[in-house]
Amino acid sequence: MTQDQNRFSFHRQALAADLCSSLEGKGLVDSSSGLFLAAPRRTGKSTFLREDLVPEAGRRNWLCIYVDLWSDRSRDPALLLAEAIKTSIAEQQGAITRMAKSAGLDKLSIMGALSFDLSKVGQSGGVTLTDALAHLADKAARPVLLIVDEAQHALIGEEGVNAMFALKAARDSLNQGKADARLFLVFTGSHRDKLAHLVLKRDQPFFGSQVTPFPLLKQDFTDAYTDWVNARLAASNQFDKQDMFEAFQWVGHRPEMLKAIIGEIALDMGEASNLGQLLKEGAAGLRSRIWDSMESEIGGLTELQQAVLEVMVKRGKDFSPFTEDALKAYREILGQETLATHTVQAALDGLREKNLIWRSARGAYALEDETLAQWFGHERNGA
Numbered sequence: 001m002t003q004d005q006n007r008f009s010f011h012r013q014a015l016a017a018d019l020c021s022s023l024e025g026k027g028l029v030d031s032s033s034g035l036f037l038a039a040p041r042r043t044g045k046s047t048f049l050r051e052d053l054v055p056e057a058g059r060r061n062w063l064c065i066y067v068d069l070w071s072d073r074s075r076d077p078a079l080l081l082a083e084a085i086k087t088s089i090a091e092q093q094g095a096i097t098r099m100a101k102s103a104g105l106d107k108l109s110i111m112g113a114l115s116f117d118l119s120k121v122g123q124s125g126g127v128t129l130t131d132a133l134a135h136l137a138d139k140a141a142r143p144v145l146l147i148v149d150e151a152q153h154a155l156i157g158e159e160g161v162n163a164m165f166a167l168k169a170a171r172d173s174l175n176q177g178k179a180d181a182r183l184f185l186v187f188t189g190s191h192r193d194k195l196a197h198l199v200l201k202r203d204q205p206f207f208g209s210q211v212t213p214f215p216l217l218k219q220d221f222t223d224a225y226t227d228w229v230n231a232r233l234a235a236s237n238q239f240d241k242q243d244m245f246e247a248f249q250w251v252g253h254r255p256e257m258l259k260a261i262i263g264e265i266a267l268d269m270g271e272a273s274n275l276g277q278l279l280k281e282g283a284a285g286l287r288s289r290i291w292d293s294m295e296s297e298i299g300g301l302t303e304l305q306q307a308v309l310e311v312m313v314k315r316g317k318d319f320s321p322f323t324e325d326a327l328k329a330y331r332e333i334l335g336q337e338t339l340a341t342h343t344v345q346a347a348l349d350g351l352r353e354k355n356l357i358w359r360s361a362r363g364a365y366a367l368e369d370e371t372l373a374q375w376f377g378h379e380r381n382g383a
């Protein structure tokens, strides 16, 4: 944990070490073909990657490349990937050139050995991503860890899908060769079903791999946070660890939301003696605000759109919008005898415009946000 005055950050070094070992094929789980981690939004994936996984890989002397495909949603994911790899190669070349200079070697011959047209990486007719990665691993002479955050974003266009195939090809060619030039791949996503479209079928880039749930922050996180908060409060005004953990569960294990509730309570705490009660109310209030807004959003959809969503939630990763079976399910919900395919298509398009669903380049659909599935489960089925 970082005991910064203004910022609380909880570290999971043991988890990072486990994941790195599994990438090496040495852990209980073998992830040497790639690690696919899914957890809902705002639960701490990127923070963990940056603050725990990258440092752990550094301790193992791996070369790390981190790419967030959501960092700029207007840009082609394939280009973002190519750019990150290029930057890393350029840094690597810089380091080698500096080394060569200090060793008094002939700079020209070193540069010659590295002749490589960086400007063309990832472009058609230029250096492929596969070659660039192979080049990088070779020059680095140590394992390369490539982390692709929000990897499902690559699947919305054919370019991105091709980039994913290129990564797989690079992994295969590197991992068959020299032991020290290996490529470890980590992909994360905010939605299990979306990430599954990288691994599910024969024509998908990482067919055969598994999507693993990324472990949510648990009570060790809220315990450490409670201590951190209490240290800033009067001894007579302290939060209880169990209350804190319950509130955290209420808000879906999202650190920001817990911090927001604490912030709100702290503002008008005054002579409050019932912090536990305030915490419960804060968490319940936040949750019902989220669910109310979801309810009004769903309520504003057409009946067919609602029916499509409902079937999508039920079927999860097996959902396919136009199968006879799916059409029958919509008809049953709507109580209709007939239903034209093009009206279903229009409903899907409408849902996509509202950012409620996601579509891959290959025509697979999934919910944009997993919270929606929870809401459906609760509201519609009283689960």
Ligand SMILES: Nc1ncnc2c1ncn2[C@@H]1O[C@H](COP(=O)(O)OP(=O)(O)O)[C@@H](O)[C@H]1O
Binding pocket: 008, 009, 010, 011, 039, 040, 041, 042, 043, 044, 045, 046, 047, 048, 254, 255, 256
């Ligand atoms: N280990 C942690 N300790 C403290 N705060 C955290 C931790 N992990 C995440 N957070 C906070 O939660 C928020 C969401 O985290 P983020 O890593 O962006 O989630 P995700 O990538 O899953 O969407 C951020 O504001 C971050 O500061």
Ligand SMILES: [Mg+2]
Binding pocket: 045, 046, 047, 149
């Ligand atoms: Mg993130």
